[in-house]
Amino acid sequence: MIPTSDDRRAQPGGPNRPVEHALEELLAVCIARLIRAQPTGHIAVGAASPIPAAACWLVAKQGAPVRLSLLHKRSGNPFTEGTRELFDLTGQGRIDLFFLGGGEIDGQANLNLIGMGEWPGTQVRFPGSFGSAFMYMMTGRTILFREEHSPRVLVERVAHVSAPGVSAPGVFRRGHAQALVTGRCVFRFHPERARFSLESLHPGETVASIRAATGFDFDAADDVPQTAPPSAEELALLRGVVCDEMLETYPEFCARVFNRKSAA
Amino acid sequence: MIPTSDDRRAQPGGPNRPVEHALEELLAVCIARLIRAQPTGHIAVGAASPIPAAACWLVAKQGAPVRLSLLHKRSGNPFTEGTRELFDLTGQGRIDLFFLGGGEIDGQANLNLIGMGEWPGTQVRFPGSFGSAFMYMMTGRTILFREEHSPRVLVERVAHVSAPGVSAPGVFRRGHAQALVTGRCVFRFHPERARFSLESLHPGETVASIRAATGFDFDAADDVPQTAPPSAEELALLRGVVCDEMLETYPEFCARVFNRKSAA
């Protein structure tokens, strides 16, 4: 069972789940751990989802010496040369980590942000690919994030490749997906074999339930661990100083998820 | 006889020379007439010489709807994207007229701003070519200006081509030299035959004296006219409102040439 929008606040459980928390909080903590797992100097965050932004702020508030460039920050926007500066900055190799999602994501980590049916998406049209065809290949690494985990989104083969998960030998590419975080689990990506492996299961999930909800094949060890729940300290940061930083850009998200009751 | 630096203020003469004037004033007026002879919306002026700058201001003060971009203007510098903006502006085809000189200028209007002797000028080294190899080919037209008119400067063939006077068919090029103005005469340039013709003689010069002072061959009609002297109105503008505009950038020139006694 995955939490739905009507049932977001998971119940407290055993020794690993000491504090009641929202799924969004679990996901932000998951992503924060993936960030901290590798050296990360400079992260760029688009407006796509507030959850990766929360993860980045969490890492920063935990004291990691990370620089955050938030694309859609209105006051104090980091770019003084307009919107092209993000892409130039990334072209320079200065961005270690970026986040991408996709209308479809397939088992080779290809992303489809274009649509379904004939090009350019005559059946279903997504807004478009933004900078993904560049960013995915030019950042040090990418964390893929898509809360919806269903066979509709996680497909065997995307209808259209906005941005390729792996590249042919000789093609200039700085990095790949590090992981795919969904509402059900964390997958690690292995660019050398262009395959995902199951890293951890969110509460209530099993390898079988993930297989059932996933359109692509993936590797799984015999004993896939549970996703560790947020610690009390992580939750306090999220609901306190992280929420403070996010209020201007994501007021609706902050109201819905952090609620501020927890911080009071 | 040409005026020397010790004898710059020419004596009043016949009906065409009603007002005493400096050679610099004659040259500025010559250049201004060349500017007005063709449609000219936007002129860029480098710091190389104040005389072309004076000519541009004269044209503007005569009421022509011309835009001046003065590269080295400190207050109110026209470029808000740094020094590359001049070259971008020119690349866009927005600059109708630019000025260039040269340590050497040859009969095909090739410019040498590099030096003499083996590359890069082991015998005589000039400061360098600045943007000439780009500007000469990308501006609508160029007025060449070099006050010194001697076989040392005006040569049959430049030692090194910083910027070519003409280009092979198929080479992208927007314009050529319109004319070459010196301390002795005005040459018109004919890109279709890559040759100069003598347009007018400054006071005291003859076709023979020009041939003697010029290292390259050029065309001359049987009756080459005298360069028309500055009118009283042109001189009043130069010494008044033109001088006012130039004082910040060229104080030494303004003191030496315009003297302000004339305007008083």
Added chain:
Amino acid sequence: MTLTSLDAMAASVPDGALLAMPPDNSLPSVALAKALIRRGVRGLRLLGVPVGGFAAEILIGAGCVAEVETSAVSLGEAGFAPRFTAAIKAGSIVMRDCTCPAVHSMLQASEKGVPFMPLRGLIGSDILKHRPDWQVIQNPYGPPGDEIVLLPAISPDVAAFHAVMADEVGNVWLGRRRECATLAHASKRALVTVERVVPGNFLEDERLASGAINATYVSAIAIAERGAQPAALLDEYGFDAAYVADYARMARTEAGFQEWLAREVFAQAVAAE
């Protein structure tokens, strides 16, 4: 200084023009988009720099647009752009998908007067497969097999954006939104709406010069107070999320969109007369 009215500005944009506009986070002239709808412009080819926002969406919905070249059309937090999505499904517009830095690079190529600009990335993306106008070459400075995309220069017929202010000689100021400067440099004409016209010359003020666009690139200026709304304008006013959410709700259907148009575009002109 070429001050004109918003309607005269809209009238100066010919049917079929290649019109480039920034999206909601970088100073679109929504006022001009609405004036263009009122003028009944047809056959526009829109370039979203680098994506399309609210202004692109309403122009598409109003039937003003034949082609769109951009990296996305989105209403941001309010989600998919419903009239854009409907037009793609109906096949009523030609869509040329880009990637954001490609739009910037194609404009910078025009800004620099070069016929093309290289760009990394893209290889292996279906975006490239659907752009026969984009060439792939061996990188002459790279090892064998290092291919790179060359993007052709693009020079919009008209650039349109909203700046904070113009000065008395026709320079406009929009601070750090320098993509609008590149857009003006690259375009044949730049139409700029502003909140106000102020005395003086921005280029004479070191604090303002770096956020100014020289008048040489500005073809016409019209005053349009709150001309970026519902988009934000720097520190002048914020994003009007409620307005866009209301739009997104109404524009789910063609009928709802027409009702919105009547109320928010056509009735506004009558009210202003």
Added chain:
Amino acid sequence: MTLTSLDAMAASVPDGALLAMPPDNSLPSVALAKALIRRGVRGLRLLGVPVGGFAAEILIGAGCVAEVETSAVSLGEAGFAPRFTAAIKAGSIVMRDCTCPAVHSMLQASEKGVPFMPLRGLIGSDILKHRPDWQVIQNPYGPPGDEIVLLPAISPDVAAFHAVMADEVGNVWLGRRRECATLAHASKRALVTVERVVPGNFLEDERLASGAINATYVSAIAIAERGAQPAALLDEYGFDAAYVADYARMARTEAGFQEWLAREVFAQAVAAE
């Protein structure tokens, strides 16, 4: 915020570094050039952006420089740069002549992370003939025979320039001299001297943001009051023509230059201690 001393900054520039600097009209750090001379740096490869001025001239004269890549070295109104000219004649430096927009384009290529950038012009110039590292290709978007130069990206080891001020998070502000921003973007390290450090964050101020360079590109900042002199600094102070004229007079000879160095570079350090 990485505040350091001028001497520590000079010490951080290794012998043989590719050092890029703007000329006298666009905010050179003459203070850092003098500190580099005092530190006795050797074998620098200088890149003049797009030309070299007073700072380049004195570094060359002091024997700090092995190679110069630039479009000119000049003292402006004061004429030829005498120690540069002498070094060329003596063959003691390698000179790679450029054209101004080529310098900008090579830096912009690094700024964008592309391996090269095309540039018009140059064809038919001997500058091109002496640059075997510059390739000429058929323009793939042009008619047959339309050749164009491709310039390789250049990424200086160190960029050095002088800004008006730094803020408390390490952003620096230099107004319209945006070539210094491109230079910082393109370089591996950017060393910036400033007149002063001020409280706050330039990026939070719409009036200052467009003339700021984000701290992410700034490796170190040192306070050097009047650090651009004799060059001018925006509206802070003007060009010191008398100082440069005095230099030009003394530097006509090697002995005169050494006398100037002793008085204006080495004695200054002693006085400051």
